[in-house]
Amino acid sequence: MGVVVPMEKGRPQAEADLNDLVALVADGMARVNTTILSRTGSEVTMIPEVASHLIASGGKRLRPILTLACADLCGYQGGEGAVKLAASVEFMHTATLLHDDVVDESDMRRGQVAARIKWGNEASVLAGDFLLGQAFRMMVEVGSLRALDILSAAATVIAEGEVMQLTAAKNTETTEDEYLAVIRAKTAELFAAACEVGPVLAERPRPEQAACRSYGMNLGIAFQLIDDALDYGGSSAELGKNVGDDFREGKITLPIVLAFRRGSEDERAFWRRTLQEGAIEDGDLETARTILRRHRALEDTVERARHYGAMARDALALFPQSPTKAALLQAIDFCIARAH
Amino acid sequence: MGVVVPMEKGRPQAEADLNDLVALVADGMARVNTTILSRTGSEVTMIPEVASHLIASGGKRLRPILTLACADLCGYQGGEGAVKLAASVEFMHTATLLHDDVVDESDMRRGQVAARIKWGNEASVLAGDFLLGQAFRMMVEVGSLRALDILSAAATVIAEGEVMQLTAAKNTETTEDEYLAVIRAKTAELFAAACEVGPVLAERPRPEQAACRSYGMNLGIAFQLIDDALDYGGSSAELGKNVGDDFREGKITLPIVLAFRRGSEDERAFWRRTLQEGAIEDGDLETARTILRRHRALEDTVERARHYGAMARDALALFPQSPTKAALLQAIDFCIARAH
Numbered sequence: 001m002g003v004v005v006p007m008e009k010g011r012p013q014a015e016a017d018l019n020d021l022v023a024l025v026a027d028g029m030a031r032v033n034t035t036i037l038s039r040t041g042s043e044v045t046m047i048p049e050v051a052s053h054l055i056a057s058g059g060k061r062l063r064p065i066l067t068l069a070c071a072d073l074c075g076y077q078g079g080e081g082a083v084k085l086a087a088s089v090e091f092m093h094t095a096t097l098l099h100d101d102v103v104d105e106s107d108m109r110r111g112q113v114a115a116r117i118k119w120g121n122e123a124s125v126l127a128g129d130f131l132l133g134q135a136f137r138m139m140v141e142v143g144s145l146r147a148l149d150i151l152s153a154a155a156t157v158i159a160e161g162e163v164m165q166l167t168a169a170k171n172t173e174t175t176e177d178e179y180l181a182v183i184r185a186k187t188a189e190l191f192a193a194a195c196e197v198g199p200v201l202a203e204r205p206r207p208e209q210a211a212c213r214s215y216g217m218n219l220g221i222a223f224q225l226i227d228d229a230l231d232y233g234g235s236s237a238e239l240g241k242n243v244g245d246d247f248r249e250g251k252i253t254l255p256i257v258l259a260f261r262r263g264s265e266d267e268r269a270f271w272r273r274t275l276q277e278g279a280i281e282d283g284d285l286e287t288a289r290t291i292l293r294r295h296r297a298l299e300d301t302v303e304r305a306r307h308y309g310a311m312a313r314d315a316l317a318l319f320p321q322s323p324t325k326a327a328l329l330q331a332i333d334f335c336i337a338r339a340h
Numbered sequence: 341m342g343v344v345v346p347m348e349k350g351r352p353q354a355e356a357d358l359n360d361l362v363a364l365v366a367d368g369m370a371r372v373n374t375t376i377l378s379r380t381g382s383e384v385t386m387i388p389e390v391a392s393h394l395i396a397s398g399g400k401r402l403r404p405i406l407t408l409a410c411a412d413l414c415g416y417q418g419g420e421g422a423v424k425l426a427a428s429v430e431f432m433h434t435a436t437l438l439h440d441d442v443v444d445e446s447d448m449r450r451g452q453v454a455a456r457i458k459w460g461n462e463a464s465v466l467a468g469d470f471l472l473g474q475a476f477r478m479m480v481e482v483g484s485l486r487a488l489d490i491l492s493a494a495a496t497v498i499a500e501g502e503v504m505q506l507t508a509a510k511n512t513e514t515t516e517d518e519y520l521a522v523i524r525a526k527t528a529e530l531f532a533a534a535c536e537v538g539p540v541l542a543e544r545p546r547p548e549q550a551a552c553r554s555y556g557m558n559l560g561i562a563f564q565l566i567d568d569a570l571d572y573g574g575s576s577a578e579l580g581k582n583v584g585d586d587f588r589e590g591k592i593t594l595p596i597v598l599a600f601r602r603g604s605e606d607e608r609a610f611w612r613r614t615l616q617e618g619a620i621e622d623g624d625l626e627t628a629r630t631i632l633r634r635h636r637a638l639e640d641t642v643e644r645a646r647h648y649g650a651m652a653r654d655a656l657a658l659f660p661q662s663p664t665k666a667a668l669l670q671a672i673d674f675c676i677a678r679a680h
Contacts, residue, residue: 173547173658175554176651207513211601214515261551261657300650307647310640311516317601318513 016337018060021327025068028083032064035087039134050119050127054094057110062223063194064090066331070198070212073316073324081201084138085147089194091135092151096158096190098128103162104249108242147197154193161185170278172260172271174252183224184217191220207318214315215328218308223335225305228253229298230339232289244285250275254304259297267291302339309336356677358400360667365408368423372404375427379474390459390467394434397450402563403534404430406671410538410552413656413664421541424478425487429534431475432491436498436530438468443502444589448582487537494533501525510618512600512611514592523564524557531560547658554655555668558648563675565645568593569638570679572629584625590615594644599637607631642679649676 022029040051064086071082100106101114102121108114116124132155139148164182168174195216199208231246232255246253252275260271270287273279292298309332319325362369380391404426411422440446441454442461448454456464472495479488505522508514535556539548571586572595586593592615600611610627613619632638649672659665 173550175547175550176654177554177557178550207515210513210515210518214517217517258654258657261654304647304650307644310643314516314598314601317598 016330016333018062018065018331018334020323021065021069021331024324024327025065025072028068028072028078028086029061029065031080031083032061032068032086032090035083035138036090039087039091039138040131042130046119046123047127047130050098050115050123051094051131053115053118054097054109055090057112059110061090062331063093063190066191066216066219066328067194067198069324069328070195070216071201072198073212073319073322073328074199074202074204074208076198076202081142081144082198084142085151085197085201086194088135088138088151089190089197091131091138092155092158093190095128095131095135096162096186098124098131100162103166106249108245142201144197144200146200150193150196150200154189157185157189161187161189168252170250170252170276172252172256172268172276174257176254176257179252179254179257180221183221187224188217188220191223192217195219211315211318215312218312218315219332219335222305222308222312222332225254225301225308226335226339228255229301229305232292233298233339244288247274247285247288248280250278254301255292255297258300259292259295262295262297263291298339302336305336305339309333356670356673358402358405358671358674360663361405361409361671364664364667365405365412368408368412368418368426369401369405371420371423372401372408372426372430375423375478376430379427379431379478380471382470386459386463387467387470390438390455390463391434391471393455393458394437394449395430397452399450401430402671403433403530406531406556406559406668407534407538409664409668410535410556411541412538413552413659413662413668414539414542414544414548416538416542421482421484422538424482425491425537425541426534428475428478428491429530429537431471431478432495432498433530435468435471435475436502436526438464438471440502443506446589448585482541484537484540486540490533490536490540494529497525497529501527501529508592510590510592510616512592512596512608512616514597516594516597519592519594519597520561523561527564528557528560531563532557535559551655551658555652558652558655559672559675562645562648562652562672565594565641565648566675566679568595569641569645571595572632573638573679584628587614587625587628588620590618594641595632595637598640599632599635602635602637603631638679642676645676645679649673 036055037052040048040055042048042051067086067089068082076082097109098115101109101116102124106114107117114124115127119127136148136152139151142148161182161184164178165186168178168182192213193216196209196213199212228246231243231253233243256271256275260268263271270284270291274284274288312332313329316325316328376395377392380388380395382388382391407426407429408422416422437449438455441449441456442464446454447457454464455467459467476488476492479491482488501522501524505526508518508522532553533556536549536553539552568586571583571593573583596611596615600608603611610624610631614624614628652672653669656665656668
């Protein structure tokens with residue numbers, strides 16, 4: 001089942017892909033990738049392997065792309081600063097994935113076996129710490145205290161988000177507000193910081209920093225909500241993971257929050273058994289999808305994502321038309337159109 | 341110009357008024373009103389007059405109604421506790437209005453001359469403080485530490501919201517996120533607290549408290565956004581103030597945030613002149629409305645409000661069907677349908 005997303009009124013989404021954005025920052029991203037490779041090196045055995053395992057496994061590198069694009073949007077003239085901050089952002093992201101897998105006891109990540117399975121939990125935690133350390137060293141090299149402030153604050157907020165999620169974990173009675181607070185911290189904060197350091201590097205005034213931050217924050221929320229919907233309705237190809245992973249891991253995401261609240265007592269008992277107690281039986285994923293469909297939980301998750309997408313779009317409205325701005329707006333459509 | 345709000349898909353809004361809600365809590369509200377009158381008394385000259393001036397001037401008393409209704413929704417059996425907390429909530433609201441008028445240098449409130457014009461700024465500030473004090477005394481009499489915690493935290497957040505607004509005031513480059521943070525604190529927090537103390541009094545478990553809090557918070561945001569839209573498009577009758585008041589006071593509300601960002605340089609110069617510099621000339625309000633229309637700023641403000649309304653609706657989905665639940669859901673429709 002795909003999630004049926006009605007076309008947004010009057011706004012053709014024909015070209016909702018990331019190609020323009022990727023092409024615009026291709027030179028910078030080549031340098032980011034070189035930097036990433038050179039900074040995963042260490043004399044200490046195992047660290048380079050563990051770090052490279054996940055880094056080499058692909059992923060869209062959306063966050064560093066956003067850093068470069070937002071710097072470009074604000075007229076930043078291609079020094080090494082944006083490249084190093086973009087690489088820092090990707091290291092921060094990779095570090096949280098390594099730590100996440102340990103916390104969630106995940107076996108798979110990006111279609112391959114998780115680092116913690118191959119090298120153990122300790123190595124995964126420490127390789128994550130190593131990458132975080134490298135990220136901070138690169139930020140210091142760039143020498144912008146404001147950018148350091150933004151990215152180190154994000155690191156703290158992300159950690160807080162993880163802890164919030166631990167507390168909320170497996171609680172089917174989580175409210176939508178509580179869930180939003182978690183994904184704001186866990187996911188959207190890094191998107192926001194990745195975007196905000198662009199105008200900071202370009203030494204642009206506060207309204208442009210606030211605009212990029214707001215764009216990133218709301219794009220990040222929309223991105224996560226669509227991921228949540230895809231986990232129950234997409235194909236593995238567009239998802240980078242398997243349909244039903246969230247369900248099997250007992251993750252409380254927005255579709256579940258909505259369906260649980262809207263459901264009958266029998267349905268709530270089903271969610272408690274499968275997600276809270278982890279007693280999943282054959283056919284339960286199909287039942288889950290049927291219940292989600294019954295309550296329009298996936299459609300309404302996409303509808304909520306669309307709201308945040310609209311906010312991200314308006315955040316950039318301050319900037320004059322440019323190819324970079326157009327590509328950043330297209331990235332919003334891309335995020336939401338994934339749910340087609 | 342009315343704001344044209346398309347009917348929400350499949351959800352008839354024929355009976356979008358507050359009558360059911362008002363009728364359900366009519367007995368309780370009669371006692372709240374008696375309590376309010378008895379607690380505005382003071383030996384000190386002027387305090388009763390200043391306090392009563394605003395209290396007697398009407399207003400929907402939506403916040404204490406929500407306290408009573410949420411207590412009722414959670415099976416609270418009509419003691420004096422809910423009545424006293426409801427009166428406290430209304431006193432907190434009245435105190436912030438008295439203080440607001442001083443901060444904003446407003447001349448009118450609820451269609452009559454503001455207390456500060458009649459008795460001076462000092463008396464308005466101090467009468468507000470008196471009401472806040474009385475609110476806390478009533479809360480203490482109720483004896484629920486949890487309710488005291490919720491309402492006193494709200495008082496702090498509201499004050500923070502006022503200060504945030506001072507900082508953001510007259511800044512046409514305010515982002516939507518920044519504006520939302522202000523109205524969350526200034527307006528929605530008291531709605532949230534008013535609702536949350538209901539299940540607290542009824543000694544219901546945390547999920548019901550969180551649900552009522554979330555309902556109140558999102559209803560409060562939707563309520564404020566519709567108020568913002570009505571200020572440029574409604575009739576004075578439904579608004580309780582005159583169309584264009586926000587404009588004349590240079591208030592940056594969501595319609596302005598959207599139109600400013602979406603507008604041309606000429607239009608931005610217009611908003612800076614009128615709102616930031618306060619140089620308003622004849623015909624400017626009409627121009628403002630034309631620009632807002634050009635960018636669909638009012639329609640999209642209502643669209644945003646609808647998103648928060650949907651969140652408020654889902655927050656209550658946990659509760660079984662009851663007349664009180666139905667009336668609380670109707671209150672959401674009422675809030676949004678005001679923009680018709």
